[in-house]
Amino acid sequence: MLKSVIDIVETLAAGVRAPERPPASFEELSEVFGAIDDPLAAALEAALAEVRPGAAWAGEFGDLPSGEVWVVDALDGAVQLLQGLPQYCVTVTLVRDGEPELAVLHSPWLKETYAARRGEGATRNGIRVEPSRKTALDAAVAATSQPPFVVKQPGVAEAAGRSLTAVLSEVAAVRNLGPTSWQVADVGAGRLDLFWQYGRDATNLAGAALVAREAGAVVTTADGAPWTPSAGSFLAAAPALHAAAAKILRQAE
Known part of the structure; x- marks a missing residue:
């Protein structure tokens, strides 16, 4: 099929x-x-x-x-x-x-x-495909995005701003490279080292989360809890980077 x-x-x-x-x-x-x-x-x-x-x-x-x-x-x-x-x-x-x-x-x-x-x-x-082999955030290329019509989800834009400020000081670069789903899949393939986002965005994230997870990336909410399509945040990262990325995002909240 x-x-x-x-x-x-x-x-x-x-x-x-x-x-x-x-x-x-x-x-x-x-x-x-x-x-x-x-x-x-x-x-x-x-x-x-x-x-x-x-x-x-x-x-x-x-x-x-x-x-x-x-x-x-x-x-x-x-x-x-x-x-x-x-x-x-x-x-x-x-x-x-x-x-x-x-x-x-x-x-x-x-x-x-x-x-x-x-x-x-x-x-x-x-x-x-398989995720990045990097072990330190200072070499990581991260990506982020926002769900469609982000202003309709109260507090999400503010959380995105706080998290961006926090992550920028810890990684080599942060980018937004277009489609949310494609960036998550690129984490699974090692082109990106991590991707995070705040807000509910299951249509864009459900399939991409499967690709990233099946490739070997760690997929959770931003604070490290199990991700489900109804979750209000998302984090996909290379295995050796996930814990450190989740810690930064928890502190930013």
């Missing part, structure tokens, strides 16, 4: 095109986004229904029914795409009873696909 999902995502994502120029207003942004996202989401839903006919569909992660549910973000990083930037990806996750079971993330720009199935490891373009 994983191969079928990879083929579907890669094929449908190939047709995504940025607008000729960035939208000039929020209304125009919404209109242009819908013109790109809606057909792609509909095509993904139709194709995935053939792969798993009994699975429900949830474009946004909320109160999910028991059983199998497809959680899809047709354009993670849509803001970049609408600005004519290449940092976006398509994410598809199969969730069973609240637990991610299968995930596929595809970047049309990079022509790369992360894929994972629970208990079977994680790959990029079919080759197994």
Whole structure:
């Protein structure tokens, strides 16, 4: 089934095109986004229904029914795409009873696909990936982001600011490299050493968390507790860096 999902995502994502120029207003942004996202989401839903006919569909992660549910973000990083930037990806996750079971993330720009199935490891373009071997934060390249419409989650922007100040003094660099899901997967592959975020953002994080975890990264909340899709914070890090990163974030709170 994983191969079928990879083929579907890669094929449908190939047709995504940025607008000729960035939208000039929020209304125009919404209109242009819908013109790109809606057909792609509909095509993904139709194709995935053939792969798993009994699975429900949830474009946004909320109160999910028991059983199998497809959680899809047709354009993670849509803001970049609408600005004519290449940092976006398509994410598809199969969730069973609240637990991610299968995930596929595809970047049309990079022509790369992360894929994972629970208990079977994680790959990029079919080759197994593993997290960074770094042991000290002073050499670490960290990344962070914010959930969509962050102002609708009280206190999250403030927590993001405090944590950024704290982490900046401890690592080699902090970046935001585009799609949340792709950055988390890059932690699993060792391209980034850690990623953290405050706020609920399960649609972007569920599949990526599976990729990172299956690759061997440690995935928790920011304070080191077990992460679930309803959690209010997120941390993925290389095994030797996780404890130190979680300590910094706890102190920043």
